[in-house]
Amino acid sequence: MTERNTAVTDTDTIHKTLKVALLGAGNVGAQVARILRADADSLAARIGARLELSGIAVRNVDAPRDVDLPRELFTSDASTLVREADIVIELIGGIEPARTLILEAIEHGATVVTGNKALLAVDGPSLYEKADAAGVQLSYEAAVAGAIPILRPIRDSLAGDKITRVMGIVNGTTNYILDQMDTTGAQFADALAEATRLGYAEADPTADIEGHDAAAKGAILASLSFHTRFALEDVHCQGITDVTASDIAAAKDAGFVIKLLAIAEKLQSSNDDGSRTEGVSVRVHPTLLPREHPLAAVHGAFNAVFIEAESAGELMFYGQGAGGTPTASAILGDVVSAARRMVLGGPGRTETTTGVLPVLGIEAVTTQYYIGLDAADQPGVLAKISALFAENGVSIETMRQTVHRERAVCDGSGPAAAELRIITHRASEASLAATVRAINGLEIINSVTSVLRVEGV
Numbered sequence: 285m286t287e288r289n290t291a292v293t294d295t296d297t298i299h300k301t302l303k304v305a306l307l308g309a310g311n312v313g314a315q316v317a318r319i320l321r322a323d324a325d326s327l328a329a330r331i332g333a334r335l336e337l338s339g340i341a342v343r344n345v346d347a348p349r350d351v352d353l354p355r356e357l358f359t360s361d362a363s364t365l366v367r368e369a370d371i372v373i374e375l376i377g378g379i380e381p382a383r384t385l386i387l388e389a390i391e392h393g394a395t396v397v398t399g400n401k402a403l404l405a406v407d408g409p410s411l412y413e414k415a416d417a418a419g420v421q422l423s424y425e426a427a428v429a430g431a432i433p434i435l436r437p438i439r440d441s442l443a444g445d446k447i448t449r450v451m452g453i454v455n456g457t458t459n460y461i462l463d464q465m466d467t468t469g470a471q472f473a474d475a476l477a478e479a480t481r482l483g484y485a486e487a488d489p490t491a492d493i494e495g496h497d498a499a500a501k502g503a504i505l506a507s508l509s510f511h512t513r514f515a516l517e518d519v520h521c522q523g524i525t526d527v528t529a530s531d532i533a534a535a536k537d538a539g540f541v542i543k544l545l546a547i548a549e550k551l552q553s554s555n556d557d558g559s560r561t562e563g564v565s566v567r568v569h570p571t572l573l574p575r576e577h578p579l580a581a582v583h584g585a586f587n588a589v590f591i592e593a594e595s596a597g598e599l600m601f602y603g604q605g606a607g608g609t610p611t612a613s614a615i616l617g618d619v620v621s622a623a624r625r626m627v628l629g630g631p632g633r634t635e636t637t638t639g640v641l642p643v644l645g646i647e648a649v650t651t652q653y654y655i656g657l658d659a660a661d662q663p664g665v666l667a668k669i670s671a672l673f674a675e676n677g678v679s680i681e682t683m684r685q686t687v688h689r690e691r692a693v694c695d696g697s698g699p700a701a702a703e704l705r706i707i708t709h710r711a712s713e714a715s716l717a718a719t720v721r722a723i724n725g726l727e728i729i730n731s732v733t734s735v736l737r738v739e740g741v
């Protein structure tokens with residue numbers, strides 16, 4: 285029998301220790317602390333150094349926690365902890381004091397790992413520059429799509445390719461809410477409360493439901509994919525607060541599902557002199573997807589990101605986009621990789637910004653649209669509406685009409701009402717907006733009930 289050549293690392297022979305300061309012990313931080321302690325030997329074997337959790341900074345040291353951790357690890361003095369650490373894991377969230385503490389860590393020469401997309405989307409460039417200047421690593425895989433390895437594949441595996449489009453579901457909370465509304469008929473508020481209870485939502489869930497969290501992730505994805513720095517304000521952002529149960533039912537009826545998508549793509553925009561400029565547009569908005577589209581099958585708090593690259597073609601990354609334990613996996617991945625580099629030596633560069641592509645506004649985008657209308661059911665209504673679409677250069681792909689005779693009989697409001705659901709061919713934002721304005725001006729229109737973008741048809 286051949287003896288297997290197994291390399292066993294005896295962790296007793298590992299004498300190097302790296303001090304890890306953990307800032308925050310909430311949904312994610314508590315799980316990171318648990319794994320650091322429970323898997324200490326196996327992490328040491330993988331790194332070649334022991335990770336010593338030197339302390340956990342929190343706002344209230346006596347607050348009850350989901351994970352049982354020694355009381356003496358907790359401190360409210362984050363600054364001192366940071367100054368004594370080799371690796372600082374920032375899981376407080378928000379802008380301050382997270383930014384100041386990360387800057388202190390960089391100045392002190394510590395490696396930083398964070399999941400804070402809100403901070404990176406507003407202040408990333410200056411933090412990356414400071415980390416590069418100080419020769420320390422700043423890693424943030426957990427900041428986009430939770431457990432899914434997505435930033436490292438973009439930065440490393442696809443470094444020899446050219447990405448042309450990134451499209452994905454990158455917010456677990458809103459996917460959970462929309463999925464619950466679609467599959468169980470849950471109310472928006474109940475689904476949001478459950479997403480918060482499960483640890484998916486931000487401390488202030490407004491960031492999730494208004495699309496800001498997805499926009500921050502969109503800016504990070506675009507920056508790495510297109511080697512150009514994009515900030516939060518470069519992203520066209522629309523959240524899900526205006527998506528109604530009736531929109532979801534109508535979409536379902538027509539064979540669609542509504543998802544909050546982040547889309548970053550290279551586009552050519554036309555200039556006044558007829559020339560064209562290549563740039564990148566980044567947008568976040570609720571989107572109708574055909575039910576057979578792969579992203580339509582992404583349920584609960586799961587995320588998925590499609591990447592189109594010139595040589596690789598289409599790639600899809602799928603997994604848990606939120607939640608304490610899945611996100612802790614991405615944090616630990618960055619910690620192990622940074623710690624290995626510290627053991628081996630060598631500088632850690634954070635980002636490669638090589639090009640400066642202009643940011644294109646939403647007006648450069650052409651997409652298909654779904655429009656819901658509440659109209660009077662009178663002869664000639666469809667002809668009038670169709671004429672307005674044609675006048676504004678927007679072509680109709682499908683139009684469905686549902687007549688509500690019972691409404692007219694019940695409220696005695698005269699002629700029956702017609703609910704119209706229109707899907708257009710590709711149109712520009714400006715043409716679509718002009719069409720909607722013109723339709724709103726028609727006397728036979730009671731209201732334009734929804735205007736949503738459609739992808740993947």
Ligand SMILES: NC(=O)c1ccc[n+]([C@@H]2O[C@H](COP(=O)([O-])OP(=O)(O)OC[C@H]3O[C@@H](n4cnc5c(N)ncnc54)[C@H](O)[C@@H]3O)[C@@H](O)[C@H]2O)c1
Pocket residue numbers: 307308309310311312313341342343344362374375376377378380381399400401402426427430483484485486487605606607608611
């Ligand atoms: N929850 C997720 O699914 C998830 C996924 C990916 C990324 N993230 C990001 O990870 C970070 C943490 O998220 P979370 O869900 O664990 O948040 P959380 O609100 O559950 O936890 C925040 C922690 O920070 C501590 N804290 C707050 N202010 C502090 C201060 N001034 N000094 C020291 N400690 C302070 C709190 O005591 C708490 O322990 C955020 O940036 C979030 O965007 C979260």
Ligand SMILES: N[C@@H](CCO)C(=O)O
Pocket residue numbers: 427428429430454455456457458484485486492497605606607
């Ligand atoms: N609040 C975020 C956490 C993961 O980044 C979400 O729901 O996706």
Ligand code: NA
Pocket residue numbers: 425426427428429430431432433434435614
């Ligand atoms: Na990730």
